[in-house]
Structures are given as structure tokens and as C-alpha cells.
Amino acid sequence: MDGLHAAVEMTYAPSAILNLFNNALQVAQAKKLIRLKGIFVPGKGSNYNGFFYDCIRDESSDAQLTLLVPALMRPELSPGKTISFWGYITKRVVNNGGRIEVQVVVSELLEQVQNKYSEKDFEALELQKKKAALGYRDVTSFIKTAITEEKPPVIRVLIGNSAIIDSDIKHQLRESLGYYKITFHRINLSSEPDIIRAVQQHSIDTDILVLSRGGGENLEIFNRINIAAACLSLKCYLVTAIGHKEDITLLQQVADKSFIVPAAFGQYLNELYNETIEQQQHSKARLVASVTAQLKANYEKQVENLNEKLKQLEELKVRSTQELSEGFAMKEALLKKEMDILRQGFQEQVRLAEGAKQQQLDQLSARLAKTEAEKYRYWLLIVAALVAGMVVSWVMGR
Known part of the structure; x- marks a missing residue:
């Protein structure tokens, strides 16, 4: 935990980070004079503490470095010419840009020749x-x-x-x-x-x-x-x-x-x-052959599938015929049984109806016989009355 607190408490400023990297960038060439060659590109032409800040650019690319030229040597340099010189490498920390610039300081001018590449070439x-x-x-x-x-x-x-x-x-x-x-x-x-x-x-x-x-x-x-x-x-x-x-x-x-x-x-x-x-004709020929082969394969596969389906249908037909026969037999037996029950019920209803009709006939016959008897008595009374009347008339006539 103490180490963690120590790490948390260690706070860096941006300039400190830049200085850390500046101190870490060490090369052997920075400790001695080296010979450099490139195209001289003039800067703004202002003198800063005895130096002009110009540029030196590669002859075959757009890579360039800041060039610090002593004021006494500056008039000897011509824009666009290739220069060879002794110099040394320095670094400058640019705080507001967050970068480290590599610079070259001219120590001794060795040669200056016309550049073989013009600005148009670049x-x-x-x-x-x-x-x-x-x-x-x-x-x-x-x-x-x-x-x-x-x-x-x-x-x-x-x-x-x-x-x-x-x-x-x-x-x-x-x-x-x-x-x-x-x-x-x-x-x-x-x-x-x-x-x-x-x-x-x-x-x-x-x-x-x-x-x-x-x-x-x-x-x-x-x-x-x-x-x-x-x-x-x-x-x-x-x-x-x-x-x-x-x-x-x-x-x-x-x-x-x-x-x-x-x-x-x-x-x-x-x-x-x-x-x-x-190529298109050959491609078409190959395509036709390929499509033909594919269609043939598909046709054979479809025929095979159809044969398999027909076989399954035949098997289903046999099973269905057998099942239908058994089903029809069962249904026929059930229908016969239902018809017998209906026939018996109908016969019973007919028997009952005939009995009821016979009873009604018997009742009607009895009533008819009674009516006939009453009619007979009535006629007997009428005959008796007539006979009595005739007898009375005869008696009175005498």
C-alpha cells in the first residue's frame, strides 16, 4: 500500500515528461562532429542570438531538419544548393507543442554545389x-x-x-x-x-x-x-x-x-x-457443360426421389387398403347391428300400434252393439204405441 500511495503522489508536469524523454534520447553522433549533406532551404531570415534558423532537406525526399547557421556563415549559403558541412546534433524541447526537435548546428562549410534536383522535381x-x-x-x-x-x-x-x-x-x-x-x-x-x-x-x-x-x-x-x-x-x-x-x-x-x-x-x-x-465463349461452353451436368445430376436425383416416393405410396396403399377393409367390415357389422335394433324397435312399435287399433275396434264394436240394442228397443216402443193406438181406436169405434 505504501508503494501504491507513493506512485499516486508522484505527479509529473508536461515539461517534466518532455525532459525525461529528452534526457533518454542519447546517440553517439550527438557527442561529436559529423559530416552532413543536403539541400539548403532558407528560413525567415531573422537572427536569433547569432544564429539563423533554416532547414536542410534530403536530396531525394522531403525529409528535413532544422539547421542553425552562424550569422557570419549565413551569407555564403545559396537557397536550393546542396551543401556539405561539419556540424553537431542538438535537441530542443518544444513545451507548447509537446515534442522534441532534432537540430543540426553548422560548424564548418565544406562544399556548396548546384542541386541536381530542382523544386519542380520535388x-x-x-x-x-x-x-x-x-x-x-x-x-x-x-x-x-x-x-x-x-x-x-x-x-x-x-x-x-x-x-x-x-x-x-x-x-x-x-x-x-x-x-x-x-x-x-x-x-x-x-x-x-x-x-x-x-x-x-x-x-x-x-x-x-x-x-x-x-x-x-x-x-x-x-x-x-x-x-x-x-x-x-x-x-x-x-x-x-x-x-x-x-x-x-x-x-x-x-x-x-x-x-x-x-x-x-x-x-x-x-x-x-x-x-x-x-474467354466469354469458352466460359459459356464450360458453363453449359457444367449446367448440363448439374441438371443431369439433379434429374437423376429427382427420379430417385420420385421412385422412393412411389414405393412409399405403394406401401401406404397396401396398408391403407387393409386398414380400409378392416374398417369397412367393422362399420358394416355396426350398421347391421343398428339395423337389427331399428327393425326390432319398429316391429315392437307396429305390434303396439296394432294392439291399440284392435282395442279401439273392440270399443267401437261394443258401442255399435249398444246402439243397435237401443235402436231395437226404440222401434219396439214405437210398434207397441201404434198397436195400442189402433186398439184404442177400435174400442172407441165400437
């Missing part, structure tokens, strides 16, 4: 590094995919005002000319503003933009930083077909694909079209 190098970071897009794969999907790519070719290379490209296209949506646009290839304007204008709604020029000298225009920078920001594919084998321009180095001569570009498109069509 700018060109930066553009190439930027293109490498962005990546070189695969023009070939894009065109092959477009051919396979039957979506002809839109290609716009920028050529000189008086150029005849469009006929060379068309001639090399041969039978594939009718497939590509290719158009030619004449511009002033000697004017940097015209080239930049044409590149920006014709890159809209375009799949592939081509800058093409025939053979000859005066290719320096294609080394212009501004032209390469404008082409670097294009969304479409960039292709160059500049007729010069020995001299590779900056524009060619930042293009997605380059050709030595314009005719080579036309030949490339034609060969790519034929190759893709041939």
Missing part, C-alpha cells in the same frame, strides 16, 4: 507519391467487365488540332471499332491552360479519358506540374498514348495506363475485345 515526386497512395486503377479489368456485361465503355481521346493519329487508332481497332463508344476531340496540346480545361471538361460522363499525341519532340508540356495535378483528381480512368519511347513524362507516370504510341492504344482495345469475347 513537386513531381510528391505527385507520384500521391498517385501511388491513391493507387493505379485497373483499366484492363474495367474494360473486360464492361464487355462481359455488354455495357460499352465511353472513351474520349484528346488529340492535337492538326493530328491524324485518330485514323491510326481507328485502324488498329478493326472489327472492335463498332463496339466501343469512342470519340476524338481536338485541342491545343501546346497550351497548359487549354489542356487542363479540356481534361476537366471531357472527363464528365466519361469512363476513360485518353491524352494522345504522335511522335516528335517538345514533350515538356506533359511534365507540367499543374497538368499532372489536374489529371490526378479525375474520377474517370486516365490513359496516355504519347509517341515517345525514351522520355517518360510526369503525366505518363500519374496515368492509370500508358502506351508508347497512339496505335498501340487502338491495338490494345482490339486485342482486349477479342480476348474477352473468346
Whole structure:
């Protein structure tokens, strides 16, 4: 716990952390004079305690260090020249930036020569590094995919005002000319503003933009930083077909694909079209064979499944027939039993009904007999009355 409290109580300031690392950074070269070489890049030109704070940069990259030049030696140095000198390494802690700067102090100037790389060379190098970071897009794969999907790519070719290379490209296209949506646009290839304007204008709604020029000298225009920078920001594919084998321009180095001569570009498109069509035909043949084999296998499997289902249905039919027969026999017996019960009930009801009817007949017969007897007595009384009347009449007549 005491160690934990001690660790908690130990609080560092940012400057203390910087000093810790500053003291930890120790190299053998910092303890002696060393020989250095690089391009001199002047700073603001202000004198700080007898020193000018300039920079020294690599000849082949953008790496640089702060260079402390004594005031007496400063007038001897020329901007952009390569200098060799004796000096020593120092470090400076930048508190407000949280960093440690490595500095070089000039002790003795040994040599100063014209730098073999100009500022434009470094700018060109930066553009190439930027293109490498962005990546070189695969023009070939894009065109092959477009051919396979039957979506002809839109290609716009920028050529000189008086150029005849469009006929060379068309001639090399041969039978594939009718497939590509290719158009030619004449511009002033000697004017940097015209080239930049044409590149920006014709890159809209375009799949592939081509800058093409025939053979000859005066290719320096294609080394212009501004032209390469404008082409670097294009969304479409960039292709160059500049007729010069020995001299590779900056524009060619930042293009997605380059050709030595314009005719080579036309030949490339034609060969790519034929190759893709041939591959597509082979692929279709392989696909048909594969699909046929797959369909056959599926058909055989389906037939096998159907046979199995038919077998199961036959077995089910046999079982169902047997079960139905047994069921029908049971139902028939039950129906017969129910019919016997119904018949017996009906017979009993008939018997009871006949008995009731006989009883009613007997009652009616008795009533009829009684009525006949009463009728007989009635007629006897009438006859007796008539006889009595006749007797009385006879007696009185006498």
C-alpha cells in the first residue's frame, strides 16, 4: 500500500515528461562532429542570438531538419544548393507543442554545389507519391467487365488540332471499332491552360479519358506540374498514348495506363475485345457443360426421389387398403347391428300400434252393439204405441 500511495503522489508536469524523454534520447553522433549533406532551404531570415534558423532537406525526399547557421556563415549559403558541412546534433524541447526537435548546428562549410534536383522535381515526386497512395486503377479489368456485361465503355481521346493519329487508332481497332463508344476531340496540346480545361471538361460522363499525341519532340508540356495535378483528381480512368519511347513524362507516370504510341492504344482495345469475347465463349461452353451436368445430376436425383416416393405410396396403399377393409367390415357389422335394433324397435312399435287399433275396434264394436240394442228397443216402443193406438181406436169405434 505504501508503494501504491507513493506512485499516486508522484505527479509529473508536461515539461517534466518532455525532459525525461529528452534526457533518454542519447546517440553517439550527438557527442561529436559529423559530416552532413543536403539541400539548403532558407528560413525567415531573422537572427536569433547569432544564429539563423533554416532547414536542410534530403536530396531525394522531403525529409528535413532544422539547421542553425552562424550569422557570419549565413551569407555564403545559396537557397536550393546542396551543401556539405561539419556540424553537431542538438535537441530542443518544444513545451507548447509537446515534442522534441532534432537540430543540426553548422560548424564548418565544406562544399556548396548546384542541386541536381530542382523544386519542380520535388513537386513531381510528391505527385507520384500521391498517385501511388491513391493507387493505379485497373483499366484492363474495367474494360473486360464492361464487355462481359455488354455495357460499352465511353472513351474520349484528346488529340492535337492538326493530328491524324485518330485514323491510326481507328485502324488498329478493326472489327472492335463498332463496339466501343469512342470519340476524338481536338485541342491545343501546346497550351497548359487549354489542356487542363479540356481534361476537366471531357472527363464528365466519361469512363476513360485518353491524352494522345504522335511522335516528335517538345514533350515538356506533359511534365507540367499543374497538368499532372489536374489529371490526378479525375474520377474517370486516365490513359496516355504519347509517341515517345525514351522520355517518360510526369503525366505518363500519374496515368492509370500508358502506351508508347497512339496505335498501340487502338491495338490494345482490339486485342482486349477479342480476348474477352473468346474467354466469354469458352466460359459459356464450360458453363453449359457444367449446367448440363448439374441438371443431369439433379434429374437423376429427382427420379430417385420420385421412385422412393412411389414405393412409399405403394406401401401406404397396401396398408391403407387393409386398414380400409378392416374398417369397412367393422362399420358394416355396426350398421347391421343398428339395423337389427331399428327393425326390432319398429316391429315392437307396429305390434303396439296394432294392439291399440284392435282395442279401439273392440270399443267401437261394443258401442255399435249398444246402439243397435237401443235402436231395437226404440222401434219396439214405437210398434207397441201404434198397436195400442189402433186398439184404442177400435174400442172407441165400437
